[in-house]
Amino acid sequence: MSLELKPTVRFLQLPEGVECTDMYEVEGIYGVCITPSREYIIYDKVLGERSLSELEKSIQDLLRSVITRGEKEVSKIIEKADPAVKHILQRQFFGYGVVEPLILDDNVIDIHIVSGKPIRITHRKHGDLDTRITLGEEELKELVLRLSTLAGKVISEATPLASFIEPRYETRVSVVYYSDVTLRRGLTVDIRKQPKKPWSILKLIDMKTLTPEEAAFLWLVVKYKIPVMIVGEMMSGKTTVATAILNLIPPKSKIMTIEDAPEIRLCTPYWTRTTTRDSPENPVTVFSLLRVALRLSVDYVVVGEVRGEEARDWAQAILLGHGAVTTFHADSPQSALLRLTTPPISVNPQALRMLNVFVKMIPFRRDASLERRAEIYVYDEEKLIPLYTYDPVRDVTTLNPSTENPIKSFAFFKRVGLAHGISLDDLEREFDCMKKIISEVYSEAKSKDPKLETPDVCELSEILYKKLHEAGFY
Template structure:
């Protein structure tokens, strides 16, 4: 790469080294054939199958989670058999496509794997009887062999080669390669970090993969810029690439995925990430333009919770989202401006930072500003927006409320504590290991009760707390909260009326979770509640909903 970099051909095969006797015995094969063999390899003996599920139906590709005798777990892709007949057809198809510029261009323009498979099948059936006879002389059925070969050809030309099943699996959140002779690791939504059987055994093999990722992301890693990041198109996944000039183990990359259909509050309630009363408070806070800050450590689910809450915003609101890399998705908000940053070293190209985009958003007359994560000077602009009456939602990396306030008020954010108090609710979400399982829980919900100018301190009052022993939440009295009084003043109503509305919202959300409403159904329910809350509340009660009531305040 860098100055000696050559152009990668679309569809260059990607070789892997597998801990599998089947591939070891195959001898010296092409990189593409070795990659295909990785998927077709049988599970090594001595490994117990934990679970398996389908990634692709036709042809059938399975993801298997297996465990060895030491308790280590692995992620194994089980695809179509890549035997001699399939390899014969694969090599013939690749030879034809790579030998014709028009075909190569046509395949390079395809985005969907299914479209690629169909195109390869059509090509294979046009290649004539000679190929069919050769396959049948090997004792194989031509159509079955062609389907398997078409999958591997499309995977290498249209998809991401050996990485394609990992990118296609909705339960994989991150894919990480640390260099040569090191397994590729995946972060699984249920099993966390798992070792795959993919391992790059030469610089050339790894470089082909890195080049393909760079091309798809529209970035150019080089000796001058050995660390780059971008967004894979059309999937929108974030990729971070590091070249071997600054990585001792060789080229490396990390792919950060997100779900095509984001988590909703319904799913988070069903997973017990939070409880209906907390969800109702956050829903009301966003509707009434009270600032909300979500904080927690890396991997705790901050962005997931942020997106789920954002989908509860009134559909009529003008929403502006600001991110480094686009992850937030609001499918039903037409009046949504999705801004992101642009950083460039090129002369004459303007850098567009988060701070600049937050300041730009203020000129768009937004109802709510959502910043994916605040880390630097954009924090001041965000809290200033809250102080001037805009609704706001953001995340901050912090392990506790004390650390959060300290980070916000210290360099490089430098937000005065008097301004930090402009956010009304602070949500702490953590990744919890409990009973051998990994959970995400909102462990604490605080309100900014007041700011004391004499001591320059923000007084936080806890509204909800989570118990690790019981895996339950305790309410510390919502009725008398500063948040309820603030909303009551805003609506010119009584605190009792606000509490009743919160209980109605919690009842409606609890009912939605019990019915496991989909994205569209939840959107319609939220829209109807905004227009006729009493009517929707009565409907869900008639439909069997259990009435939610805030418990009496308990001693903290």
């Protein structure tokens, strides 16, 4: 009697006859197809070279060898596997199954999984998309077990709510587990991930998120440690812009980042990266990390996101002149100021006088793509003034006509000049020089690499400051 083993490995196929409006590869082993109906299809490229039945037979032979030869170590089986299917076996036995390719795709920034429903993803370019991948309740329970075990977290019906960092890919995982909390009707997992290669300020200019003049203004602002708050709704690109801005900080500056999930990527060698710890026995809070930051004598303190009462601690940090940069959930700078100064946050309004620059993210959909634009507001002498505003009809962002001069029109730049021993005229000249450098570097980089994958954020910082120093500004 022959032994027949049914493979427990799931393959990812590209349906025949499907139309793709966008296609690209992931890690050289997966292909991605975006359809006109806004579906995201990721598939094993090997299936374009070999038939599914042939691959299934290869796996059956491997599984049969386990029994006939007594090999119990899965790793040994995979080492003997056909190279064409090795990665499929690795994701099945050591990874996160069919969810692993989604995590590997640098364009996917959020994966939302509800048991028994098609997985939904958020794409950097195309926004929210449906997939054809569905996980049953038992499959999703197994995925949660793998994710939580690596993170050292215990999830069960007794402790059904959890949020933690998965260490392999540094993704933020939030889980609502099967329990009485969900009326025992399935479970939900959300995986929030950041790209391995953050977009540079040049990429944001190319995507029309920022104009060259806005980029130059933000460069000047972070160089002179003027606090910046980036506001917007969820998935509006706040962290992407924050990372690009922070990589305009002078090279070799001492920076400490404080986050609940590690999302920001910086290039300086003197970067102290910290995360909060939610533990009943030994909690590590934003306040305790801010206190350490002050003792470390860092140049910049970056709080990845302000949500609640920790905003009061963050406000104290900006009063000490540490060039704080943070993100905040609000639909506008006006809403942000209102939330910050009213319960339960209740930041002293006097402390917010030092918060001088807001960046407002404006996400919208155009055709099949997700677009983002950024406006810049100045908070000066307790007045909120739009500086660079977006016109959706013309799709352009321009300097507010009522602002005669972005530098000399605002009182806080006088404070900056006194603190750094520089005149307003010199600040204005440096700003003009930065605008010229940004435009020149963008044009040169675009001509060499239309996708602007180079220079990366680390190389760009060195290039910009080298040109700035050559122009006589230090």
